[in-house]
Amino acid sequence: MLTHSRTRGFARQVGTIAVTLVGLLILTFVIGRLMPADPVRAIVGEEATQDTYMQVYQELGLDRPLPVQFLMYLRDVVTGDFGTSIRTGQPVIHDIAAVMPATLELATLAILIGATLGITMGVIAAVKKDRWPDQLIRVISLAGHSMPIFWTGMIALLIFYAWLGWVGGGGRIDDYFIGLVPEVTHFILIDAALAGEWEVFWSALNHMILPASLLGYSSSAYITRMTRSFMLDQINQEYVTTARVKGLSVRQTIWRHAFLNIRVQLVTIVALAYGALLEGAVLIETVFSWPGFGQYLTSNLMIGDMNAVMTCVLLVGVIFIALNLLSDVLYRVFDPRTR
Amino acid sequence: MDTILDIQNLSVAYRGSPAPAVRGASFTLGRERLGIVGESGSGKSTLGRALLKLLPTADITADRMQFREVDLLATPEKRMLGIRGKRISMILQDPKFSLNPIRRVGDQVAEAWRVHVKCSKAEAREKALAMLRSVAIRDVERVYDLYPHQVSGGMGQRIMIAMMLLTEPELVIADEPTSALDVTVRMQVLSILDGLVRDRGIGLIVISHDLNLVRNFCDRVLIMYAGRVVESLKASELDKAQHPYTRGLLAAQPRIGGPRRPLPVLQRRPEWAEEVRA
Numbered sequence: 075m076l077t078h079s080r081t082r083g084f085a086r087q088v089g090t091i092a093v094t095l096v097g098l099l100i101l102t103f104v105i106g107r108l109m110p111a112d113p114v115r116a117i118v119g120e121e122a123t124q125d126t127y128m129q130v131y132q133e134l135g136l137d138r139p140l141p142v143q144f145l146m147y148l149r150d151v152v153t154g155d156f157g158t159s160i161r162t163g164q165p166v167i168h169d170i171a172a173v174m175p176a177t178l179e180l181a182t183l184a185i186l187i188g189a190t191l192g193i194t195m196g197v198i199a200a201v202k203k204d205r206w207p208d209q210l211i212r213v214i215s216l217a218g219h220s221m222p223i224f225w226t227g228m229i230a231l232l233i234f235y236a237w238l239g240w241v242g243g244g245g246r247i248d249d250y251f252i253g254l255v256p257e258v259t260h261f262i263l264i265d266a267a268l269a270g271e272w273e274v275f276w277s278a279l280n281h282m283i284l285p286a287s288l289l290g291y292s293s294s295a296y297i298t299r300m301t302r303s304f305m306l307d308q309i310n311q312e313y314v315t316t317a318r319v320k321g322l323s324v325r326q327t328i329w330r331h332a333f334l335n336i337r338v339q340l341v342t343i344v345a346l347a348y349g350a351l352l353e354g355a356v357l358i359e360t361v362f363s364w365p366g367f368g369q370y371l372t373s374n375l376m377i378g379d380m381n382a383v384m385t386c387v388l389l390v391g392v393i394f395i396a397l398n399l400l401s402d403v404l405y406r407v408f409d410p411r412t413r
Numbered sequence: 414m415d416t417i418l419d420i421q422n423l424s425v426a427y428r429g430s431p432a433p434a435v436r437g438a439s440f441t442l443g444r445e446r447l448g449i450v451g452e453s454g455s456g457k458s459t460l461g462r463a464l465l466k467l468l469p470t471a472d473i474t475a476d477r478m479q480f481r482e483v484d485l486l487a488t489p490e491k492r493m494l495g496i497r498g499k500r501i502s503m504i505l506q507d508p509k510f511s512l513n514p515i516r517r518v519g520d521q522v523a524e525a526w527r528v529h530v531k532c533s534k535a536e537a538r539e540k541a542l543a544m545l546r547s548v549a550i551r552d553v554e555r556v557y558d559l560y561p562h563q564v565s566g567g568m569g570q571r572i573m574i575a576m577m578l579l580t581e582p583e584l585v586i587a588d589e590p591t592s593a594l595d596v597t598v599r600m601q602v603l604s605i606l607d608g609l610v611r612d613r614g615i616g617l618i619v620i621s622h623d624l625n626l627v628r629n630f631c632d633r634v635l636i637m638y639a640g641r642v643v644e645s646l647k648a649s650e651l652d653k654a655q656h657p658y659t660r661g662l663l664a665a666q667p668r669i670g671g672p673r674r675p676l677p678v679l680q681r682r683p684e685w686a687e688e689v690r691a
Contacts (some may be wrong), residue, residue, distance in 0.1 A: 138479070312510035318467055320525045320576070321498030330524075331513050410515055410560040 087402065091395060096393040102384045103147050107140070111378030151388075154302060157381030161374065166385045169370065176246060177359070177366035180286055180352040187290030188297060195294065196301020201328060211298060216383035219295035223354070224327070226288050227361035234284055242281035244363035251277050285385045287363045289354075293347040300343045308332040320339075322335050334408075344396040353390050379387045417584055417616040418442040418464070421477035425456070425463045428470055434459040436640040436686075442584070446610065446617040448627030448648065450662075451637030456621045460588045460637070465501060466493050468519075479582065491663025501527045503586040508569025509595035512561040518569075519545070522576045529580055529682040544575040548605050553611075567598035571605060578609050585615045593624070603630060622650070624662060636662070639686035658685055 080110050114130050131137060135146055150157070156166045192215075199211040235243045242248060246262050255262075255269040256376040263282075266275035308314065309332060317327040356369035361371075367386070419441045426433035435456040451457045463473050466485065478485040483496065494665040502525075503513035513521060516636070524542035526532070532540075538557070545553040548571040561569060570590065579584060590606065607630065610617045621627050627634055628648050636644040636659045645655040654660055661679045 312505055312507070312514040315467065316511045316521075316573075316576075317513070319465060319497055319503045321494050321528045322524075323494055323497075326528075331516070334515055335513070371416055408515070411562050 080293075081403065087399075091399065094395055095392075098388060098392055098395075099148060099151060100144070101391075102388045103144050105387060106380050107143075107233060107386045109378065109383070111380055113160075113359040113380055114379075116378060129160075131251050151244045156385040156388075159374070159382045160380070161377060162313050166382045169382065170367065170385060171366060172260065172391065173370045176262070176364060177352060177355045177368060179261050179263060180282060180358075180364060180366065181289070181348065181355060183282055183292065184289035185344065185348045187287055188293035189340075190346065192294035192297025193340065195326060197333065199298065199302040200305035201324065203306065205243050211302075212384065213297040215295040217295075218291045221263060221289060221292075221327055222357075223412055224291050224357045224361050226292075227285065227358055230284055231361070241284045244361075245282075246281055246365065247274060247277045248281075285364065287353055289358055293351060297340075297343060297347060301340065304336040305332060308335050311335075329396040337408045338405050342401045345401045347392075349390075349397045351376050351395045352393055416441055416443055416479075417481060419477060419479040421475060422466075423460070423463065423473070423475040423478065425459050425468065426472050426474075427468075428472065430499060432640070434471070434565060434640055435463065438637075438640075438642045440635055440642060440645060442616050442618065444614050444616055446607075446619065446630065447589050448631035448634040449620045449637060450622065450627050451546040452622060456640040457637050461503065461588050461618065461620050461685040464584075465497055465503060466490075466584060467497075490644055493628060495529070498525055498577075498582075499580050500582050501584045502580070502582045503584070503588060504573055506565060506574050506589040508561065508564075509593070511573060514643055516560075517561075518561060518564060518572050519553075519686060522557075522572060522579060525675045526580045531590075533639055539580065539607050541575070544573065544579045547609065548572070548575045549601075550575075566594050567599075567602055570602050574602070574609070578613070578615070581613055582615060584618070585610065585619065586618045588620045589622070590619065592621070592623070599609060599626075613652045624666065638681075643685060654683075657682070659679050 113134060114127055115138065118126050118130050118233060128270055133197055135143055140144070154167070158164065159166050159169055162169055195215065199208045202208045226344065231243065252275045253367045254276050255265045255271050257380045258265050258268055262278045266272070305328075309328075311332075314327055314332055317331045318324075352367065354365075355366055356365065357367045357368070359368035360372065367389075371383065371386045374386070416481065420679050421439045423435060423438045424433050425435040431475075432679055438456075438460060449457045449460065459468065459471070462468050463471070464480075464485070466477075466488075468471065473486070475486055480501065485493075488496070510614045512518060519538070521532075522544060523537040526540050527534075527537045530537075540556060545556060550556050551573060556564070556568070556572075570593075574590075577663065582598055587606065594602060603626070606617075609615070619631055621625060628651050633649045634646060634648050634651060635642050636654075636656065638658050644654060646654060651659075652663065654663065657680070661677070664677045665679050667676060
């Protein structure tokens with residue numbers, strides 16, 4: 075009986091994901107067709123004759139009805155063919171695989187900073203509700219929430235790089251280190267550590283710490299507010315009184331009892347914040363000349379390289395679906411009632 | 414009679430509330446079972462929590478709050494941590510809410526021991542298993558690993574009792590211990606609690622709105638009204654109550670085989686709330 079309902083739950087989940095994916099593909103397909111960019115002209119160039127133009131037009135299947143075009147797109151995606159980038163002449167998927175690690179690395183460090191900061195501040199704010207630590211934290215997180223990241227990015231570069239010289243500036247490492255370590259994983263911290271090149275490692279960390287802190291700070295604003303309200307819900311529960319009656323201190327009660335009950339909710343919001351960081355990398359990568367996914371997407375949008383743009387949008391969607399799936403799985407780990 | 418608790422002129426005021434929730438309550442407790450009865454909002458639960466100093470949003474004042482050799486009023490929070498759960502504990506109303514939903518019930522019981530006694534996990538487990546056995550739970554090894562949503566209300570409340578009596582406290586406050594339970598398991602849970610309290614010579618305060626329960630189960634009864642203790646008498650002499658509020662409560666109770674006419678409506682007079690009685 076139990077396994078039966080579990081199978082059904084699993085089947086339902088797979089169904090939901092499939093439907094979401096199809097919806098997502100329709101969306102990217104429509105984006106590709108609606109954007110005021112002419113894919114044929116982008117390939118053949120401005121000088122091409124009408125004959126060449128028509129030939130490419132037919133090769134791309136643009137003369138076929140839209141549903142057929144969609145099915146062709148679907149077939150390409152399923153077989154792993156995301157098209158060729160007009161700008162680089164490489165398969166789009168290769169380009170993305172080359173830039174994605176830079177963004178993943180930055181976003182992962184950022185979410186570690188943001189979650190640590192946000193959860194700690196949120197818990198403190200809830201425990202000290204309406205007293206000065208709560209007020210102070212409210213100001214800190216409101217500031218993080220309302221200052222745009224491209225602005226704080228420039229100010230922070232000015233202060234910590236230009237004036238104080240504490241951190242590295244734009245780019246992933248100092249210029250003279252470029253090409254020094256073999257690129258195995260494309261995650262520069264991991265590659266440097268694997269090669270035992272600790273100087274490169276520190277240089278990379280030095281470059282990463284400022285944008286990661288700023289991203290982390292801005293996502294901590296949301297995490298703080300949510301943690302505070304989740305925690306306030308729990309603090310008023312009877313089991314918290316039970317724990318206090320047993321002789322646990324406030325701190326023990328919070329971490330051994332109340333906090334365990336908000337993990338499930340925290341997983342969800344941290345996963346969504348992480349997704350938002352990947353997607354929102356566009357701004358910070360521009361400010362910090364970070365050769366990642368965000369820069370790749372912006373530059374291709376500018377020149378109308380539709381294969382690349384469609385694949386980027388698809389990827390962001392897939393990442394969100396995956397993060398949702400992950401938080402569903404973690405629900406079951408953290409809450410015995412859902413097993 | 415050796416005194417466990419001596420409370421004189423206790424008042425509790427929630428911050429931001431116009432009237433105090435408990436006003437000038439005085440009573441003493443020996444090795445006995447004391448019932449505190451009153452309607453909703455009469456301050457009986459607040460009184461119970463004030464004894465543990467577990468009211469972060471209220472101010473507690475009193476002429477005297479003596480528990481054994483401890484002056485509760487003057488005891489700082491740090492020392493209260495050693496008293497709560499070790500020497501004074503409290504059984505809460507509904508195990509559905511008073512047990513942490515995502516921790517194994519056995520671990521929650523064992524924790525009550527580990528907070529106060531330095532010992533290994535295995536020792537605490539043994540201690541908890543033995544205590545679960547003494548609240549008439551069969552198959553304790555299996556129950557230990559269950560989560561609160563997997564146990565019935567009656568079993569949940571027995572687990573609660575096990576958790577709160579594990580450290581052999583000198584005083585147990587039971588706040589509506591059976592109100593959330595089915596009538597059929599009420600007596601069972603009560604008699605388990607009664608047996609343990611008698612065996613170990615524990616002072617017990619039962620907070621309830623159920624006059625009959627308190628009459629059958631306690632030695633002495635305090636009647637609370639609007640934050641005041643309006644009357645204090647032996648449970649066996651409840652029928653000889655003097656105060657009009659107590660008499661009203663008794664008169665409003667239906668009796669099996671009694672005459673079938675409308676029960677009298679309970680009167681509430683504002684002057685009772687002002688009256689000062691011991």
